[in-house]
Amino acid sequence: MRSGLRIAIVGYGAAGQAASLFLSAQGHRLSVFEQAPAPGPVGAGFLLQPTGLGVLARLGLHDRALARGQRIERLYGCNVQGRRVMDMRYAEHAAGCFGVGLTRGTLFTLLRDAYAEAAAIHTGVCIEAIDGDRHLRDSRGARHGPFDLIVAADGAHSRLRAGMPALVRRQSLYPWGAMWCLLPAEGWPHADTLQQRYGGVREMIGLLPVGQRADRDGRWLTFYFSLPGGQVDGFDAAALARLRDRVGALWPEALPLLAGVRSPDQLHRARYRDVVLRSPVQGRVVFVGDAAHAMSPQLGQGVNMALLDAEALADALAMGGDIDAALHAYRRRRRHHLAVYQRLSRWLTPLFQSERDALAGLRDRCFHPLGRLPLARGQTLKILTGTKRAWWR
Secondary structure, eight states: OOOEEEEEEEOOOOOHHHHHHHHHHHHHHEEEEEESSSSOOSSSEEEEEEHHHHHHTTTTHHHHHHHHEEEEOOEEEEETOOOOOEEEEEEGGGGTEEEEEOOHHHHHHHHHHHHHGGGGOOTTEEEEEEETTTEEEESOOOOOOOOOOEEOOOTTTTTHHOOOOOGEEEEEEEEEEEEEEEEETTTTOOOTEEEEETTTTEEEEEEEEOOOOOSSSSSSEEEEEEHHHHHHHHHHHHHHHHHHHHHHHHGGGGGGGGGGSGGGGGGGHHHHHEESSOSSEEEEEEOEEEEEEEEOOOOOOHHHHHHHHHHHHHHHHHTTSOHHHHHHHHHHHHHHHHHHHHHHHHHHHHHHHOOOOOHHHHHHHHHHHHHSSSSHHHHHHHHTTTTTOOSOO
C-alpha cells in the first residue's frame, strides 16, 4: 500500500488513538475529529489482556503501561455464601502470562503523548454523517474531505453507524448497566486479583486494581456495582444509600473502601450495547472498536478488541494492493475472533446480570467445576486472555 493516503479518523477513544499512531507511522496524512472540546477518557478502569498488551508493545508503550498499571495474576469471584464461582490464574494459560489493570485515563494519556500530532486534532467537531464514502459532514453543516479512507471510531453510540442502518445486523441496549468509581487502594490486600462478589444474578460487585491515575497520586481500584438500567439512569442519594447497604451485606470487607463516597455524583453511570454489523466495511468506510462491535463487559475485552482492530487495519494497509483489497483483508482477519467474543459475551451476560434467578444456582454449582475439566480449562483460559481466535481451532 502506498503511503500518503488521506485518512479521516472519527473519534479519539482507544480505537481512534491506536489507529492514529499506527497509520501516522506508515506515513499517511490524518485528519482526526473528536466531538469533545477537550478530549479525555470515558469509562471505568479495565483489564488489559495479553492481546492488548501485545499491541501496546508494537507501539512502544509496553513498559510504560506496566509501570503505571497493576499486574493482575488472577480472577476470582464468589457468591455471598463464599462459594467459588470463578477462579482463573493467568499462569495456568502460559508461564509469565498476566493481565494489567489500567485506568482509562492512563491509557488515554499514554496513547495521546505518543502521538506527535495530538495538538492538531480537530476538537469540538461533531461528525454527524458520511456523504458518499469520501466526505464527512459535521453538526454545523460543514463538509470535510475528500478522504481516501474514513475510519469510524466514534464509540458504542456511533452516529456514523446510525447513518448506515443497512450495515447493522443487531443493535440493542442491554437492560443492565453499572455504577462505578475509582477508590484509593491503600490497605486493600488483593493487589494482583480482580475480585467479584455475586448476589444471585441481580447483583454483582467488582474491584479491579488499576495502578496509578493520570491525575492523582497513589494506587487505585475500580469499583463497580451492577444494576438494572433504569436504576442506573435514575441513580440518586437514596440509591447510593441502598448501594452501601447492599455492599455491606454482600461484601463487608469492601464496605470501608466506600467511606469517601458521600454523593451519588461521585459514581459514574455505564450502559452497554450489543452491536453486530453485517460487515465493518462499506466502500471506503471502516468501523473499528465499539462502533463496530460493542458488547457486554462480562469478558472484559472491549478495549483489547479496539486495540487489535487498529493493529489489524494498519497491517492490512501495509500488505500491498489497493485500499479495497486491504479492507477485505482486514474484515477477514477480524471476523472470526470478534464473532467468538460477541457471542460468548451475549450468552454469559444473563448468568451475571439478569432477572433470571434460577440461573444463579446453576451458575454457582456448575460454572467453576466445569471450568476445571481438562478440555474446558484450556478453552476458558484462552477466552480470558483474548487468545481464542475461532470456535474450532
